[in-house]
Amino acid sequence: MLSRGDVFAGYAIERQLGRGGMGSVYLARHPRLPRHTALKLLNPELFADTEIRARFEREADLAAQLEHPNIVTVYDRGADDGRLWISMQFVDGVDAATIEHPVPADRALRIVEATAAALDHAHRNGVLHRDVKPANILLADIDGKERVLLTDFGIARPRDDVHHLTQTGSFTATLAYAAPEQLTGAHLDHRVDQYALACTLYSLLTGVAPFDATNPVLVIQGHLHSPPPSLRARRSDLPAALDAVLARAMAKRAVDRFDSCAEFAAAARRALSETGAQPTVFAARSMPQFPDPNHHPGGPSAVPQPYSGYAQPSYAAPAPSYPGRPMPVRRDSRTPIVLLVVLASVLGGGYWVWQDETSPVADILQRSRGHKDLDALHEAFPQMVPAGYADGRGYHRQCSASLKPQGYDDPWMKTFDGFQARRSCSDELVVDTHYVFYTYPTAEAATAVVARFRQETKDWGQASTGTRTDDRREQSTDGRYSGSAIVSTFSEPARARWVLVFYRGSGSSPHPGFTVEANMPILIADVASFPLG
Structure with a gap:
């Protein structure tokens, strides 16, 4: 917290105007011009959060584009001493x-x-x-x-x-x-x-x-x-x-x-x-009168x-507590x-229901963990996965969404059950390339699923591209070839719970006209053409 007389990014701090869960706002003097500005600072512990940083910087970038007498003017933004800041018009x-x-x-x-x-x-x-x-x-x-x-x-x-x-x-x-x-x-x-x-x-x-x-x-x-x-x-x-x-x-x-x-x-x-x-x-x-912070209560000194x-x-930070903020008029209550x-x-129960991401209410309101994973998949692979939670178009294919384990009987699908969210993209050509994104509750659960699939399939080699590792596999049903697959995993912590499966074939249905020797190179070429992030 800054105090009167402190200098931050060249601005001389006069007092704090308010404080919230994400940051604080100070009244400050401009380092060169004879005017006051409102200086908004992001809390230092949030500096490493890339998403919050992006939101904070975007606020300045968007507002700076808008010049209008009814919009607060943004003057400048920057980073200093491990904190992001925005200077803007002070409204008294x-x-x-x-x-x-x-x-x-x-x-x-x-x-x-x-x-x-x-x-x-x-x-x-x-x-x-x-x-x-x-x-x-x-x-x-x-x-x-x-x-x-x-x-x-x-x-x-x-x-x-x-x-x-x-x-x-x-x-x-x-x-x-x-x-x-x-x-x-x-x-x-x-x-x-x-x-x-x-x-x-x-x-x-x-x-x-x-x-x-x-x-x-x-x-x-x-x-x-x-x-x-x-x-x-x-x-x-x-x-x-x-x-x-x-x-x-x-x-x-x-x-x-x-x-x-x-x-x-x-x-x-x-x-x-x-x-x-x-x-x-x-x-x-x-203007309401507020006590001088340097004066004892009851004394004559008071400053606006x-x-x-x-x-x-x-x-959506928690509602801040403003020093000296005028309070709304209170109404007499004899409740x-x-x-x-x-x-x-009721409030406590409603808050719990609102916060619980595993409750049926979270599913209804589309704010469960699975829904959040579907949003994250779209953010990571916008060309491959459609936005939202309904069916949509992916990479030239129709995609469907599923939430939570499905209890499949098909051995191919059963191997990857237990997921938190699933995006399956395919078309009418059963021999064409299909792909499925799975997200699991933990990175350990995703690792266990991939290990189980490796035990059930034949190894055709492994390759790495950046932070993605591709395992090339062949699957058989009753001793007959039924499909080839590439199972991709990710080393980044944010994607460690994700598994991406490319495959040719139709689950347990054999395709006599295909051999893995002919099928795998085609699958590898298809995978190489996909817009993976």
């Missing part, structure tokens, strides 16, 4: 999650309109934000007028690269504002941000998220299956037309939503104007410490203790 204000809710309708619409303009600009430049929520919308008081800025592109990615950097299979967007297609792993386009923006408008106007629940499973079910909740059920002063606008922006299918975020915001504005409501004038903000929304962490205990139990 609060985020939309910390202001008093419900927000007056006109102010909520102005926040959404400005955010919509920022998102449409990002979309025109090929960038999806993918984590739009009130906490990522900063509000600054400039001469009595409210300025709205969108920040935190930590999980944003280019629009044509929506499957990149997901090898862990983890879901990083905030659940309360996630579109159905994010939850199911479907293809994402610009309308994923529109859905989240509509959820944000609902939250601003009501003080709760659209599918508010302590159990994450219920939140997911709401996004996937329940109709958008009515605004008028919570605020009778809002027009019914606004419910219709939100219903379209939060449609389960992206194709049924508005064409742009600006179109959604304009429709919401028209719906609101039907009530004849007068605009809410933004008054100059009275404006909160900077930059402290909101990226990458019985028994009800609180029940809610705590």
Whole structure:
């Protein structure tokens, strides 16, 4: 942790603005220019994590491409003393999650309109934000007028690269504002941000998220299956037309939503104007007073410490605790203790179900270990393995997916049973090259499977290519040749649980017209042509 007066990457640290599970944000003076910047630092223990580093660096690269009055400006990034850093525009204000809710309708619409303009600009430049929520919308008081800025592109990615950097299979967007297609792993386009923006408008106007629940499973079910909740059920002063606008922006299918975020915001504005409501004038903000950290409580010394929304962490880090962060208005509660205990139990059970990657719920939500392995296979071999978890096209072949052991009777398939995930790619020509990716729970399990296959087959030599080792094998059934295979294993730790099998033949069905002498060179040539990473 840096302290006032420390110098990092040439920036003079003044104070910490916030801290999260992935890093910290500091208010700092620019080394050469007379201005303050927000300096975001990745925690040093995460420096060696290549995926997190890539996400952190991508945040700067993507945001730096976006020049818009409603998007926080990124100035520079780099690495210093074993830590990655990003310097960006310092916004002296609060985020939309910390202001008093419900927000007056006109102010909520102005926040959404400005955010919509920022998102449409990002979309025109090929960038999806993918984590739009009130906490990522900063509000600054400039001469009595409210300025709205969108920040935190930590999980944003280019629009044509929506499957990149997901090898862990983890879901990083905030659940309360996630579109159905994010939850199911479907293809994402610009309308994923529109859905989240509509959820944000609902939250601003009501003080709760659209599918508010302590159990994450219920939140997911709401996004996937329940109709958008009515605004008028919570605020009778809002027009019914606004419910219709939100219903379209939060449609389960992206194709049924508005064409742009600006179109959604304009429709919401028209719906609101039907009530004849007068605009809410933004008054100059009275900043909360925070104790001087060098002064004892109760003394006369107090200094204003404006909160900077930059402290909101990226990458779905745990919610940070901000020093001096204004808290939302508390409502009087007389909930019985028994009800609180029940809610705590539901929350704990829901959290456990959400975290458990081996439960039936994980299979339903497509976030099991097997699903994560299928994502990782696609990341490693994008030309050979299709994205997602359904059937798709691989390297000129149709591929199917299986999760968990299948209990095969066929000796060929039974040898490789016990897998965690499987991608099998073949076509109608039984003598053509087929290939199957298997992933196992541990590297030891994968090694045992390969050893068993070696015992059951005849050795035709071994070759190595980079970190991949290819065993050439012949299989017989009842003394008759039934196929030749190349079994590939990988020495990298991340792929040590994977086994790739190329084969010619049809399992236990013999092919009298083939001999291994003629078949193996053809198979080797086919394997050499495959786009292996």
